[in-house]
Amino acid sequence: MPTLMVTAKEKLRLLLGHGGVPSISVEKAAGAGLPEYGVDDLQELIGAEAPGIYDWDASHYAMRLGLAVFRAHRALRLLYVSLTDRVQHAAAPGEELSDRFFTEFDSLLGEYLDEGFVVGVTADHGMNAKHADDGSPNVHYLADVLESAGIEVQDVVLPITDPYVRHHGALGSFAWLYLDEAARPRARAVLRALPGVEEVWDRRDAATLYEHPVDRIGDLAVTASADVALGGRQRDHDLSGLHAALRSHGGRHEQPVPLITSRPVRGPLAERYRAGVLRSRDIHDLVLNHLDGVRG
Template sequence: MIELCDRRYALPARKTVVFCVDGCAPEHLEAALEDGLMPRLAGTLAAGGLFVRGRGQIPSFTNPNNVSIVTGQPTRVHGISGNTYLDAASGEEVPMNDPRFLRVPTLFERMEQAGVRTLCVTAKDKLRALLGACREGGPRPISLSAERAHEQAIPELGIASIPGVVGRESPSIYDWDISHYAMEMGLALHERVGARLLYVSLTDYVQHKEPPRGPMSDRFYARFDALYGAYLDAGFVCGVTADHGMNDKTAADGSPNVRYLEDALREAGLPGLRVLLPITDPYVVHHGALGSYATVYVDAAAGGGARDRAAEVLARLPGVELVLPREDAARRFALPPDRIGDLVVLGDRSTVLGKSAAYHDLSAVRRGLRSHGGLHEAEVPILVSHPPRPEVRARILGEGAAPARASAARAQASALSNADVFDVVLNGLATAPA
C-alpha cells in the first residue's frame, strides 16, 4: 500500500490504466453505447463493469480536474485552481502548468517511490510537467505528450523516436485523432518501459466542435472503443472518467452567448476591477478563452463596499447563475482561497463569461461555441471495466443497488467524484491478480 494525503492505494495487481476523456459528459458515452458504436465498452458493462454519473471539480476546467484525478484530492488540497491564475506578487496571469504550483505529490510519484513503474501520456503538452512531477525526489514518472511526440524520446530506455515506436507520425493538436494517438502511445510504450500503472489524458477538440451523435463525435468514440478493447486484450484493467462535460454556449443567431464582465462593471461606474478567466490556456481555437467560470479581483483603491457593489451588478446580468465572495466559493467548491479572486462568477448552462468585447478574438469560435467551466459541465462519467466487489458496488450505488445489468447504456447516479477513480480501480475490484 502507499499513502497519499488521506487515502491509501494498493499497488496494481494487474496492469491498470485510467483514461481521462477530456470534455466527455455522461451523455456522450450513453449515446455512443445506445448507437452500437462501443461494443467493447458495452461488453465490459454487461460482464459486471461499473458505469455511473459522478462529479468533477469546480471550476470544470482541464488542469484542476486532471490533477484531482491523479492526486485523489480536491483543488483546495492540491492547489491547481484553474488553467491560469493571478500571481499576487507580480500581478501577472500565469499558466498553472508548472509542478511548482502543486501542493501535494501525485499518485504516480508515490507509486514510483514504491517501485511501481508508471507512464503518463497526455494529448495536450500543457499537462505533461504536472503529470510527471517529482516533488519529493526519487524516480520520476515517465510523462509524454502526443502534441510534442515528434520531439520526445526516452534515450535511457533505448527509445529514440516516439512516432517510430507508435508506427505513425502524431496528428495536429487540432486533429480529431490526436487523442487516439495518445492512447496508441500508451499501448506501444508500456511494455518497452515496464509500466504497470498508466494515465492517458485526451483532449476535447471534438467535444468543443460537436455534440453527441455528430459525425466526427461518432468517429471519435468508435475509435476510442477499438483502442479501449486493445488495452483489454493487452491485459489491462481500465478506468474511464472525464475532467468536465461540455454544453452549447450560443445565442439565437449562432454567435457566442457572452457576458463581458469588465464592460458591465465599467458601465455601472466600477472601473479598475480585474476579471480573470481561468479557462485561458494555449488552445484558444477550442474555446476562445470563454468559459462559464470567472474570478474578479477588487483593488483596494476601489474603496469600501466595491466588492458588494460589483457582486450586485454581476448577479443582475442575464445568464449569470451565481456570484460568490471568495470565502464562500472556497468553502462551497473546495477551492484554495489564496488562488482565487475576491469574487467567483459562474454562468448558466448556455452562457460564457468574458473580460471585455475588445479583449477577445472570437474568429475561431464565431459560430457554434461549445464550452465549459460551470456547474452544468461538472457531471462526468466514471466507468470501470471489471466488476467491483459487491460491498464496493453497494457503497457506490447504495445498499439497495441492483446487480450489474446485461444492458448498461445508461449511467447510474452516484456520489463518486473523478478524484475517486484510482481508488476504485486499485482498491475496489473483484478481479484476482493476473
C-alpha cells in the same frame, strides 16, 4: 511499479510528470523518445507522424502511444492516458465528427481490454453549447458590464484560460473578479441581474462551496447557466479561430462526469460509486484498490 503517463497536451505532461514520472505527450512526440523504456523514436514506434494538437485524432494518437509502449515493454504495470477535448469543443454528441471520434476511441479501448488492462475512464469536466441558434456566442463580458455601470474592476480571472484558444477563446462559465470592497455590493447586484448568471459569491463563501483555497481566488466568484459563457473584456477575446460555434465548460453544469470501470466495484467504495457521489479524482484509488479481482 513501472509506470507511464501519456498526455495529448504538453502543458499537462509538465504538470503531472513533475518529480520524474516517465511521461510523453502527443504535442511534443515529433523527435522525442522514451529512454526509460528503451524507445528512441516515438513516431517510429507508432509507425505514423504525430498529429497536431488541434487535429481531431490527437487523443487517439495518445491512446496508441500507450499501447505501443506497453507492447514493447510488457513489464509496464500502470498507465495513465490523458486525452484532449478538441472534438468536444467543436461537435455535440451525435454529430458526425463526434461519432467518428468515439468510434475510434471505442476501438482503441477494446485493444486495451484485449491486452488485459483493467480500465477506468473519467473526465475532468463536461461540455455544453454556449451559443444562440444562429451560432453567435452567448457571452457576458463582465469587466465591460461593470465598467459600463460605473464600477471599477481591477481584474477578471477566467480559470479556463490556457494556450489552446481555438478550443474556447478563453470563455467558460466561471469567473473570479477583483475589485475594491466598497464596490462589491453594487457589483453583486449588477451581476445577479444578468440573464444566465446563476451564482455570485464573495471570497469566503466561494472557498467553502467550491473547495478553493481562500488566498488564491478573487473577491467575487461568478457562475453561469449551461448555455452562457463569461469573459473579461470583449476586446481581449479573439473568437475568430474557434473550431465551430462556441462550446465550452467551467461552470456547475459541466461538473457531472462519467466514472466507468471495466470490472465491478467492490468493497467500501461500492455504495458511494453506485450512488454517483465519487469524483474524477477517485479514479486511481477506485481502479487500483476497489475493483473485483484487483489487488493494489
